Amino acid sequence: MDMNEIKEIFFQECEEQLAELESGLLKMNDGDRDPETVNAVFRAVHSIKGGAGAFGLDDLVAFAHVFETTLDCVRSNKLDPGPEVMKVMLKSADVLADLTNAARDGGSVDAARSSGLVKELEALANGEVPVAAAPVAAAPKPAAKAPAKAAAPAAPTDDSGFQPIPFTFDGFGEDGEPTIEASTFDVTFKPRRELYAKGNEAALLLRDLSRIGEMSIFCNMEDLPSLDDIDPEAAYFTWKIQIKTEKGEEGIRQVFEFAEWDCDLEVKLHETDTGAAAGEEPPMVPVPFDLSILDDTDEAHEDTEEHHVDATVSAAVEAAETASNVMKLAADSAKVEKKETPAAAAAAAAAAQNNAAAGQTIRVDLDRVDRLINLVGELVINQAMLSQSVIENDNNGASSINMGLEELQQLTREIQDSVMAIRAQPVKPVFQRMSRIVREVADMVGKTIRLVTEGENTEVDKTVIDKLAEPLTHMIRNAVDHGIETPEKRMAAGKNPEGTVKLTAKHRSGRIVIELVDDGAGINRERVRQKAIDNDLIAADANLTDEEIDNLIFMPGFSTADKISDISGRGVGMDVVKRSIQALGGRISISSRPGHGSTFTMSLPLTLAVLDGMVVTVAGQTLVVPLTAIVETLQPEAQNIHSFGSNQRLISIRNSFCPLVDVGRILNFRATQANPIEGVALLVESEGGGQRALMVDAIQGQRQVVIKSLEANYTHVPGIAAATILGDGRVALILDVDAVVAASRGQSLKQEMSLAV
């Protein structure tokens, strides 16, 4: 491995650290004062500084050092992280990110920006808290605590850039100065199998213990046998706990009162009793045990069905979890989430101790994953081809070949799912990037805006995430710049002068739905309409619904017009946004309430590689309709078909009427409408809302298909989302249901499809 490769790894790690830094700072900005959060932030900056020092990236080291010093003041409670302080911190995080990128790509960062921030940071470190900061109530606390805390052994005053960061638990004595009675105990707790057999739960005991004092837990899993020898009902772990409590030995023993006979318990006073010895036991790497996990026990039980732990078998689960942690392959270890059941958490902690934590994720070149995904795609097609030819050549249909094929089909599908899961990642990084954009744009236009995010852990395919960033940035900028009014205007309208932009992600019927909501002024429809008339996009006397007017901002004509940004709605480049969302196989819609803000809703596929489809025949052609769009299928009967007007037809379904759309006609595959009674109707629901009955000639079956891009070699075809390759090797088109529905509605003004149904 040469220097460049090592450097590349450093930068990759920097990215993670920067993300950690930003999320920590945002938490602190929201009032989180948890020492662990502050520590995480500090660690992130410190590791960047350390790495940068090794590579001689002096600019980065210099800035990180100042940043770190200031953060240390926060960490040691010398500086209260009030809003003004946090503003400087967040800006510093941005600059640190820029400096890191500059160091990687050889660019440079505006020196004035960083030197200005350095001054601000230094001022903060010297105790010059900005006037607006420091809430009155909080002010005396740091002052009183400062002397005691400043002497803490962990204070980094070292300039070398390298310094071990001991896992100190600054939380010790957080509720007040350490009291005289509080003393530190070393507790060794080794459950026996009887403990579990009687329905006790080690994690619950530990949780109870955590309530009587500050503690740190180490799990010794040396006794864990290999998987083959594991007795699922046995207990293998030993916990070593260091606890600082006022309750004394008696208090600790009380916690284990009911379990005392079923475990080996040893409680003794910590030798030095200074409370600072954590992490000095040579054979053990201390594992900070996330106590919040313990508090969530009951919810966690409910939340994760598959992890549901029955107390009597918790040892088994524990053992199994540990074993699986050790053996975990990249395939199913797409970032181990922190929220797991107690047993899993204990196992994870134990695994971490074994340095196995690092082995739980591996960094893989994206190209390799792509290649694998492509190969699996081919495998799926091949398997489908094979099945088809076997079915064609086999009359009795019960041969062993058929059974083998079925198994193969199942396996292929499982392989495909697991391979896809490798690429699945939470949308968190993109969302986090947005908070920076909100900050910067809001600063630029002099507004105060809060970004609220929800569902950051929603997972989507990496390619989707990557392509999401650009349109999202665009829309966030628009929301901040044009959507939300100035503080004065907001106050005049009786609103909170601080604007809110809310970004949420959630899964809905096999797709990810991302919503961007602002509480701004909403779209000024009169002006949008006027602009559209001026630009010849609509006729002057066109009668448009509010929804149609809102959708005008997606028209290409809108972006080229200058001075459009003073429209209180948006319009800058929204056609570009729409196109990039469409390129992803997604939809975007807008709803706006004047005076209350606008909502943009994007619905995107979870992956760009496969979809479940209904294979249908239309005018002699084979088409695939995405299963997610289909609500139900029905066989139209003559008495349910009603003519409406000149050439519209409606089908009555349970006393409601739904327009019939002939897919063959709308795709120009035939000149006249087919007789609905001879076909099948697919009841679909489109993103824009509203049901349509799509008429097809016949249904061939349901199949998972590999999505192949039409755009790669050709171009976007209206009404067609993509293509796929069927079992017989022929190409089938995948129907773009939303586009077809939109075209049938005639709502798409001058859009791609100007068709009559």
Next chain:
Amino acid sequence: MSYAAKNLVQGNRELIAFRIGDQEFCVSIMSVREIRGWTPATPLPHTPSYMMGVINLRGAVLPIMDLSSRLGMKPVEPTARHVIIVAQVHSKVVGLLVDAVSDILTVTDEQIQPTPEISSDLEKQYARGILAIDKRMICLVELGALIVDTESEAA
């Protein structure tokens, strides 16, 4: 150094000549990826009439263009004897339906005569020159002109 590359260095060009009806055309060999027989294509809706649809080329979706129709002549009714020239134009790969591939020509730049003054825009657009070889007249086609056009028309 490959054979083709060597020829290029010497100022020679290699061209693939093919027939559509009673006319002969040629394209640069550098843009041709392979030549294969006709397979039925899946038609695409709302596309120009010369777009025959798409076929499966080893897992990729390949659009097929009826070159005869594209060049303004009468559309072809493809049979098993027809040929698809798979050509790469910029980043896209496209199949061109022609009657038959006749030969590979090695020519120097001097052998390519400029297109005579004609009134038709379509011919002016794609014809990059004319070759006279063995009393045959072969028109050199610029593929880029055909493909870029497809895109803007369809978009």
